[in-house]
Amino acid sequence: PYVQGTTRVLFFINGRGTSPREVIELKQRFDLDPQMVFWTRVVDTTREEWHGGENGIRRMARLLTETWDAFVFFGTSLAEVPVEQQYTIIKAVTDGAGLLLVGTDDRRVLKDKNRLETLPPFLDDVAGAAAFTILNGRGVRLPASPNIEYRRGWELEYDQWSMRVGKALLWAAGKQPALGLTLTPDGKEIVRATLPGEAATLRWQASAQELVVDVRLRRDDGLVVLNTQKTLAGPQGELSVNMPSVRCGTYWLDAIARDGNRVAGFASVPLAVVCPGQETQITLDRDWAEVEETVSGKVQIAGGRSDDRQVVVSLLDRRGREIARQKLDAGAAEQSFRFTVEPWFPMLLEVRATLSDGAGEIASAWQFARVVKRHRGRFNFVMWDIPRGNLAPAAEASLARTGVTVHLAGGSPPPYVAAHDMAWIPYTTHISAAKDEQGIMKPACWNDETGIQAYVDKTVNASIASRQHGVFAYSLGDEIAVRGSCLSPHCLEAYRRYLREQHGDVAALNASWGTEYGGFDEVQLSKPDDNDEAEALKSGNFPRWFDRQAYQSHNFCKLCERFGEGFRRIDPHSISGFEGAGTFRRADDLDGFVRSNTFWSPYP
Numbered sequence: 001p002y003v004q005g006t007t008r009v010l011f012f013i014n015g016r017g018t019s020p021r022e023v024i025e026l027k028q029r030f031d032l033d034p035q036m037v038f039w040t041r042v043v044d045t046t047r048e049e050w051h052g053g054e055n056g057i058r059r060m061a062r063l064l065t066e067t068w069d070a071f072v073f074f075g076t077s078l079a080e081v082p083v084e085q086q087y088t089i090i091k092a093v094t095d096g097a098g099l100l101l102v103g104t105d106d107r108r109v110l111k112d113k114n115r116l117e118t119l120p121p122f123l124d125d126v127a128g129a130a131a132f133t134i135l136n137g138r139g140v141r142l143p144a145s146p147n148i149e150y151r152r153g154w155e156l157e158y159d160q161w162s163m164r165v166g167k168a169l170l171w172a173a174g175k176q177p178a179l180g181l182t183l184t185p186d187g188k189e190i191v192r193a194t195l196p197g198e199a200a201t202l203r204w205q206a207s208a209q210e211l212v213v214d215v216r217l218r219r220d221d222g223l224v225v226l227n228t229q230k231t232l233a234g235p236q237g238e239l240s241v242n243m244p245s246v247r248c249g250t251y252w253l254d255a256i257a258r259d260g261n262r263v264a265g266f267a268s269v270p271l272a273v274v275c276p277g278q279e280t281q282i283t284l285d286r287d288w289a290e291v292e293e294t295v296s297g298k299v300q301i302a303g304g305r306s307d308d309r310q311v312v313v314s315l316l317d318r319r320g321r322e323i324a325r326q327k328l329d330a331g332a333a334e335q336s337f338r339f340t341v342e343p344w345f346p347m348l349l350e351v352r353a354t355l356s357d358g359a360g361e362i363a364s365a366w367q368f369a370r371v372v373k374r375h376r377g378r379f380n381f382v383m384w385d386i387p388r389g390n391l392a393p394a395a396e397a398s399l400a401r402t403g404v405t406v407h408l409a410g411g412s413p414p415p416y417v418a419a420h421d422m423a424w425i426p427y428t429t430h431i432s433a434a435k436d437e438q439g440i441m442k443p444a445c446w447n448d449e450t451g452i453q454a455y456v457d458k459t460v461n462a463s464i465a466s467r468q469h470g471v472f473a474y475s476l477g478d479e480i481a482v483r484g485s486c487l488s489p490h491c492l493e494a495y496r497r498y499l500r501e502q503h504g505d506v507a508a509l510n511a512s513w514g515t516e517y518g519g520f521d522e523v524q525l526s527k528p529d530d531n532d533e534a535e536a537l538k539s540g541n542f543p544r545w546f547d548r549q550a551y552q553s554h555n556f557c558k559l560c561e562r563f564g565e566g567f568r569r570i571d572p573h574s575i576s577g578f579e580g581a582g583t584f585r586r587a588d589d590l591d592g593f594v595r596s597n598t599f600w601s602p603y604p
Helices: 019-029 054-063 083-094 154-172 392-401 415-419 449-461 489-503 506-513 534-539 542-570 590-596
Strands: 007-014 032-041 048-050 070-074 098-102 130-134 137-142 180-185 197-205 211-219 224-232 237-243 249-259 262-274 280-284 288-290 294-301 310-316 322-328 334-340 348-357 360-372 382-384 406-409 423-426 474-478 576-579 599-601
Touching: 007 019, 007 154, 019 032, 019 070, 019 154, 032 054, 048 054, 054 083, 070 083, 070 154, 083 098, 083 130, 083 137, 098 154, 137 154, 154 249, 154 262, 180 249, 180 262, 197 211, 197 249, 197 262, 211 262, 224 237, 237 249, 280 348, 280 360, 294 310, 294 348, 294 360, 310 334, 322 334, 348 415, 360 415, 392 415, 423 474, 449 542, 474 542, 489 506, 489 542, 506 542, 534 542, 542 576, 542 590
Parallel strands: 007 032, 007 070, 070 098, 098 137, 288 360, 382 406, 406 423, 474 576, 576 599
Antiparallel strands: 032 048, 130 137, 180 197, 197 237, 211 224, 211 249, 249 262, 280 294, 294 334, 310 322, 310 348, 348 360
């Protein structure tokens, strides 16, 4: 609950991906009554519109008849709103409501001449913010969401972003707290040797009565290392905030002032703790391993020998639970470590080296290592694509809770997929029979040894990161072309070899086709540009037409085998194939599919 009461906010936000979750995260942190209107792309099209089409616009219009304290456009444009509804929004803002644009802009409303030269004090720590007056209303423009790399404790960095969005929203709505609360670090860096000791100063102004402040210090991996309370006595003043002896690294100091059970003000500031001459580094020999292989590396330690120092290398899961550890000789400048990967290890390990003395932890360093798991021999729930964006790890956790165990997607699996023990099906390519103007297959004829092998090698090598994660199967695509040939001389030579294998001698071929070739090296298409032997079909020469169709299927199967050999090169346990293609009705070579691939998944 907030001393200024609940803030009613109408969000206009992209409905795809994890963007709507941003509003839920804000609601978890602030006293908001939100509604969302979604801008989205219609599935399997390039068309974008307000979700629900005309019904969605009617809903938007109905919502705009209500009273809102602020309107937020989160990565969506005010210009996309129908003109009548744009007028309603702008009229409400000029009458006193707030407008917040995140990752977007509208110079018609946020005019440069109305921009405040100096940010209001409440927005001082909101990086990239620009504040405006809009007649009786207020506007704020913020940059797009930052790109937060996944690690244990990523939520803290997101928490800081969400806090600043909330600040901008409250100011735009005219609901900034009356209490001025600031935290000022005692310096850019705090030397660990000076701890425990004073780390920051808490100042306040315009306090109407005695308030209680919750003070919390959080480490960058999420651990709360200080949780205490202070009392703000008097309308203004300052207090010192002391910090315990902690290991070097990044911390966030938070202060939340409460009037009874209602939040009266809040502030947060990062703190950097350094320990010159005692730095620790960790290097992995390889950042992935199969089960029963090893995770190994080296730890470099500065500072020389000391009797009370020790170094511990730990393997941690995504929740920070220690599953294995080794103690090293803290006196040596460089030490090696080695862990055997057990079958029960999670797919993502945080390998952390920590230097400590009798008074506690001094310094720490970490790297991710992946445990290859393919999830075969069990029931799986395969999800097409993955969540993306800052809140992707939260979405991935939700998918894991609902039973998803494997993702099928292009690109390489990010760490949060491994953190939630999801195996991978890389969508490595999409085989098509597209040809250039000369009738030659793109990107290369399947029988051009140099050209097609280069393409296969490039495709396979792009999957190395997936292999190091754990691949259930390598996909050659869905709804692909399962036959192919072209007008390349390479393809004609391969066709002749195929006919020799099928017919044995040219006399048998001539008997079947009604031709008079003197040898297989004389065989041509019915017409130079008749790749599919349409002329043979038209004239009723079904054997000649059939042989071309059968060759095209054979040609495709040989390409699949080439890919299979490539994937086995990087992953001896690989399974490769394709899905959603191949039917009885078209007389596709189903037998060839299962002989040339190690998986095939047709549509029912």
